[in-house]
Amino acid sequence: MSDRRLTPELLLGAYAAGVFPMAETRDASEIFWVDPERRGILPLDGFRMSRSLARRMRSGRFRATLDRSFPQVLDGCADRDETWINGTIRDLMLDLHALGPAHSFEVWEGEKLAGGMYGIALGGAFFGESMFSRVTDGSKMVLAAALDHLRRCGFTLFDTQFLTPHLASLGGVEITRAAYRARLARALADRASIDAIAMDGDLQAVVQRMTHTS
Template structure:
């Protein structure tokens, strides 16, 4: 493969694989077994997050700065200069965003992007990719609204790829790859729409 394209990403996700870049930029495709997912309809936001949601500490936007979210996710983390989000990956996912398949949920304070997450929506599956924050709780609030959108739009599956402490706190569980593929095939054939139009409704009923 000479370069990563939006079509490559769509084909990969539909077949249960996804790319990550090595430190030198080399791309590899992964299909973990077991696979980590977050059950959408049993998720409950932590009690500690409720005051932050009720006070509307953050402004929430959808797809307003997709590239900015990817750049935030690609930035070095504390104590770790490595990133799997290369410039090639950023370009491919930004192209996918322009095609309407990749989306971001963003948190702002005083019109400044302070956190968010991005992923890919195909059928009734949302493939979560990465999140970042520069202000405490910014990514947690973004995740809360991601879940609310997925519930409202009747998504069936939230893929989070690998299990780790970060996704475990959001309720991630591991399932066998064979089970994941079965769920993927069912959910990907359904129709669901990831849309920013639902945000005002969510604010009215949070």
């Protein structure tokens, strides 16, 4: 059962303060707030693109979209043996998507969802919540497309919450809580908009831009 004492407004206030929610399991009735001592971020100009990933993105088999299938992406992220996305978090994210701050990035192979990621945009900060992959490099392709789009729209901070080995291999780094909050404050003061430009679904163009600027 979802805990409806929590509201979208409360959740946005928590993100703006550097805190985010998690649940112990899918079936947990409560959530807890997390404020890591060391925070994971991925510099918007620091994505590491391997040759094999670049080849896959240039193949012409895949395309990227923004906000085409938010519920499907949210459920794809939760579709694993262990997940922190419970009913409360799912409902709140759907509410935030309807209100505007929550967004999904998708990568498609034909009409098949190959990978997805969702998160929350506030000012010039994007809080990447979770991602999933259904084909080889699916999550890497969606992350590359998202970073490219966010950078072109004027975002300055991409928050990954924690630093996993997977994210570290793609350019993610850890910073202290104090350093993160300073970056967050600057990003929240920015007036970036995820709709500032249209999403470029051409992954070949994404590769060209990202490898040219790296």
